Amino acid sequence: MKSAIMLRSILKKNSSSSSSLLRRSYSSESAPPRKVVVLGAAGGIGQPLSLLMKLNPLVSSLSLYDIAGTPGVAADVSHINTRSEVVGYMGEENLGKALEGADVVIIPAGVPRKPGMTRDDLFNINAGIVKGLCTAIAKYCPHALVNMISNPVNSTVPIASEVFKKAGTYDEKRLFGVTTLDVVRAKTFYAGKAKVPVAGVNVPVVGGHAGITILPLFSQATPTANSLSSEEITALTKRTQDGGTEVVEAKAGKGSATLSMAYAGALFADACLKGLNGVPDVVECSFVQSNVTELPFFASKVRLGKNGVEEVLGLGSLSDFEKQGLEALLPELKSSIEKGIKFANQN
Numbered sequence: 595m596k597s598a599i600m601l602r603s604i605l606k607k608n609s610s611s612s613s614s615l616l617r618r619s620y621s622s623e624s625a626p627p628r629k630v631v632v633l634g635a636a637g638g639i640g641q642p643l644s645l646l647m648k649l650n651p652l653v654s655s656l657s658l659y660d661i662a663g664t665p666g667v668a669a670d671v672s673h674i675n676t677r678s679e680v681v682g683y684m685g686e687e688n689l690g691k692a693l694e695g696a697d698v699v700i701i702p703a704g705v706p707r708k709p710g711m712t713r714d715d716l717f718n719i720n721a722g723i724v725k726g727l728c729t730a731i732a733k734y735c736p737h738a739l740v741n742m743i744s745n746p747v748n749s750t751v752p753i754a755s756e757v758f759k760k761a762g763t764y765d766e767k768r769l770f771g772v773t774t775l776d777v778v779r780a781k782t783f784y785a786g787k788a789k790v791p792v793a794g795v796n797v798p799v800v801g802g803h804a805g806i807t808i809l810p811l812f813s814q815a816t817p818t819a820n821s822l823s824s825e826e827i828t829a830l831t832k833r834t835q836d837g838g839t840e841v842v843e844a845k846a847g848k849g850s851a852t853l854s855m856a857y858a859g860a861l862f863a864d865a866c867l868k869g870l871n872g873v874p875d876v877v878e879c880s881f882v883q884s885n886v887t888e889l890p891f892f893a894s895k896v897r898l899g900k901n902g903v904e905e906v907l908g909l910g911s912l913s914d915f916e917k918q919g920l921e922a923l924l925p926e927l928k929s930s931i932e933k934g935i936k937f938a939n940q941n
């Protein structure tokens with residue numbers, strides 16, 4: 595008798611939670627249909643990123659593309675009982691089909707670093723990969739928002755812009771270098787040092803995405819932590835700048851950040867989708883075409899909207915330490931941008 599009552603109460607609980615789940619899924623399905631494409635979906639970042647995008651209720655169609663291994667990843671992810679339909683595409687002959695109708699294209703295709711390498715050492719291989727993929731984007735989904743993850747981001751974003759310009763499809767509002775992982779790291783490291791709950795922490799990170807071009811603005815971090823010494827701020831800055839290398843060394847030849855990058859990439863794509871859907875005040879840092887400095891591309895806070903970039907926000911007030919960091923990063927960032935532009939126009 596007692597167990598029958600317990601069973602009834604469990605069933606009742608389950609039926610009320612499943613009806614609330616149903617309501618939630620109805621409301622997510624009333625969000626507009628959105629197609630998200632992951633290029634490089636079978637890779638170290640691509641796989642967990644595909645998983646996270648499958649969990650995103652704003653996605654109605656998830657298209658997974660790679661030169662190899664996509665059918666397995668797509669079959670696996672497709673069994674998850676969430677909104678989006680999943681299709682896997684393999685091989686260049688299927689790239690067009692993968693891209694057609696895309697709202698957001700995320701690009702984690704390309705080789706990762708090994709210990710001792712800089713991101714720029716990836717240029718020779720990844721520049722060509724990115725150029726090929728962007729040529730196809732210009733042809734098959736010229737209006738999609740492009741989230742560039744492939745390194746060196748400081749050069750691959752300018753390459754993409756040149757490819758789109760040549761194809762006559764360039765819209766500076768739709769091209770983003772994904773620097774979210776720098777923000778994710780800055781938040782984590784700051785919360786640890788300042789001993790504040792990480793969930794409420796905000797830290798803008800500006801500049802670019804390599805070494806000293808990554809400039810976290812801890813003077814603007816919230817909640818404020820007046821107790822941090824200048825030595826601690828210097829150490830936090832250096833750890834954020836070297837975050838990628840910390841992971842590359844710990845993985846000892848087996849690649850670079852994949853899981854934290856998938857998380858960061860999924861956060862940024864979600865922000866793009868929210869912007870497209872008209873959610874107000876969606877602000878994320880990203881490496882975009884910019885007038886914030888004399889350089890044509892720069893990472894700073896960006897307000898996202900129905901057409902992509904709605905507004906590139908300024909730097910705000912900087913500490914003397916950050917002003918020095920900004921001066922120091924400009925020459926390196928300039929030369930990485932020029933290298934990308936030159937490559938796209940010569941090859």
Ligand SMILES: NC(=O)C1=CN([C@@H]2O[C@H](COP(=O)(O)OP(=O)(O)OC[C@H]3O[C@@H](n4cnc5c(N)ncnc54)[C@H](O)[C@@H]3O)[C@@H](O)[C@H]2O)C=CC1
Pocket residue numbers: 633634635636637638639640659660661662702703704705706707716720723726727742743744745746747772773774775776803849850851852855
């Ligand atoms: N922006 C950022 O913050 C970060 C960027 N990265 C970069 O992301 C890239 C990918 O890293 P991982 O996933 O760890 O590498 P990975 O080697 O595990 O995966 C790369 C995938 O790209 C695929 N691929 C290669 N050429 C392709 C093409 N032409 N079309 C489609 N797919 C192609 C490969 O088959 C592979 O599945 C690297 O360049 C890495 O440096 C990594 C971490 C953070």
Ligand SMILES: O=C([O-])CC(=O)C(=O)O
Pocket residue numbers: 706707713745775837838839841842850851
């Ligand atoms: O460090 C790397 O090569 C990968 C990367 O961009 C990061 O983890 O920030």
